Amino acid sequence: MKTIGFIGLGLIGGSIAKTIRKFHPDYHILAYAKHKETLAAALNCGAIDATLEERDDRYAMCDYIFLCAPVEYNIEYLRYLKDVIKEGCIITDAGSVKGPIHKAVEELGMEYCFIGGHPMAGSERSGFEYSSDHLLENAYYILTPGGQVPLEKITEFSELIDSLGSIPMVLTCEEHDFITAGVSHLPHIIASTLVNLVRELDNDAEYMKTIAAGGFRDITRIASSSPVMWEQICLENHENISHVLDEYIKMLIQARCSVDNLEAETLYDMFANSRDYRDSIDTTSSGLINKTYVLYIDIVDEAGGIATIATILAMEGISIKNIGIIHNREFEQGVLKIEFYEEDAMKRGTALLKKRNYIVYER
Numbered sequence: 001m002k003t004i005g006f007i008g009l010g011l012i013g014g015s016i017a018k019t020i021r022k023f024h025p026d027y028h029i030l031a032y033a034k035h036k037e038t039l040a041a042a043l044n045c046g047a048i049d050a051t052l053e054e055r056d057d058r059y060a061m062c063d064y065i066f067l068c069a070p071v072e073y074n075i076e077y078l079r080y081l082k083d084v085i086k087e088g089c090i091i092t093d094a095g096s097v098k099g100p101i102h103k104a105v106e107e108l109g110m111e112y113c114f115i116g117g118h119p120m121a122g123s124e125r126s127g128f129e130y131s132s133d134h135l136l137e138n139a140y141y142i143l144t145p146g147g148q149v150p151l152e153k154i155t156e157f158s159e160l161i162d163s164l165g166s167i168p169m170v171l172t173c174e175e176h177d178f179i180t181a182g183v184s185h186l187p188h189i190i191a192s193t194l195v196n197l198v199r200e201l202d203n204d205a206e207y208m209k210t211i212a213a214g215g216f217r218d219i220t221r222i223a224s225s226s227p228v229m230w231e232q233i234c235l236e237n238h239e240n241i242s243h244v245l246d247e248y249i250k251m252l253i254q255a256r257c258s259v260d261n262l263e264a265e266t267l268y269d270m271f272a273n274s275r276d277y278r279d280s281i282d283t284t285s286s287g288l289i290n291k292t293y294v295l296y297i298d299i300v301d302e303a304g305g306i307a308t309i310a311t312i313l314a315m316e317g318i319s320i321k322n323i324g325i326i327h328n329r330e331f332e333q334g335v336l337k338i339e340f341y342e343e344d345a346m347k348r349g350t351a352l353l354k355k356r357n358y359i360v361y362e363r
């Protein structure tokens with residue numbers, strides 16, 4: 001039995017707590033968050049056993065403390081926790097940038113008890129209400145141990161992360177900040193600037209916004225993320241982000257030249273290379289590209305069609321992650337798209353609907 005403390009219990013803190021609860025029901029989970037409603041909701045749904053105060057002697061009971069508040073507060077809490085934690089306690093965080101917190105850890109002489117953490121999973125939503133006990137499933141979870149953490153403590157923590165269904169990967173904080181600048185921070189800047197570009201180019205009738213197709217929607221989902229969080233990430237990792245932005249701008253300029261000069265072969269190569277590399281990305285571990293379990297179903301255009309299907313699935317205990325009609329070139333007439341949480345649910349759903357003579361497409 002272990003005692004786990006949380007400071008900050010939003011999307012990520014809440015998801016880690018719920019996942020620990022799922023896989024280690026005997027663990028004692030304590031949490032502090034700034035908003036009392038969050039703590040009440042967490043107690044209510046059984047994600048935590050008891051609440052903590054901002055300053056509380058019970059932090060000394062914890063084997064692990066997860067700092068899941070915005071990063072500047074996490075650093076403040078480190079300062080406080082230094083003199084409170086028991087021997088052997090490991091403090092970890094969930095922040096998207098690792099350099100600044102490691103710098104604080106070094107300055108505070110806490111390198112023996114800090115292992116940075118970053119689950120490479122999340123969403124554009126914030127807050128405990130969006131947290132779930134499957135957000136971390138199959139996601140890489142990067143660990144950046146302080147220089148003096150004993151090896152057995154790193155192994156123990158890595159095993160805890162593994163037991164939650166995530167894939168632990170140890171990196172230095174420098175490696176982490178460069179890699180995430182490329183695969184997480186730059187994509188958020190690209191999504192945001194692309195949305196802002198379309199907003200500026202659109203006319204008063206908002207035709208662009210109205211007919212924005214699947215491609216635009218796919219690559220701009222993350223433009224709905226928390227502006228406060230992304231402002232902080234850009235400031236904290238500004239050097240790496242600036243570097244990858246430079247490289248990206250060079251590629252954009254090359255693409256523009258190819259378009260201006262009608263260089264068919266270069267344009268073909270650009271799309272073929274990106275397609276091949278994108279197709280080679282392993283989607284069995286979710287990383288930042290979630291594996292999706294999706295079905296498309298022909299339904300007659302009548303009131304209640306969607307409700308009937310949702311009811312058929314619900315009666316068999318199959319949970320739906322997302323449901324809605326889509327229209328695209330492949331399905332011009334429109335089909336019902338249903339997204340499931342798990343492969344097994346998708347397979348059971350397919351069998352059930354086919355048995356009732358629905359036409360089901362698996363992609």
Ligand SMILES: NC(=O)C1=CN([C@@H]2O[C@H](COP(=O)(O)OP(=O)(O)OC[C@H]3O[C@@H](n4cnc5c(N)ncnc54)[C@H](O)[C@@H]3O)[C@@H](O)[C@H]2O)C=CC1
Binds near residue numbers: 068097
């Ligand atoms: N949102 C995402 O998809 C991901 C976020 N992260 C990182 O996880 C960390 C947390 O992000 P989210 O959970 O998304 O944010 P969130 O906004 O959903 O949750 C933040 C939590 O911190 C609490 N909080 C705010 N100020 C506080 C304070 N002064 N003291 C104590 N608690 C305080 C809030 O009440 C809330 O419970 C961030 O550092 C972010 O970079 C990491 C991976 C993915």
Ligand SMILES: O=C(O)C(=O)Cc1ccc(O)cc1
Binds near residue numbers: 123
């Ligand atoms: O929603 C998505 O796809 C994300 O990219 C979420 C995300 C946000 C911040 C992180 O540090 C890691 C993951």
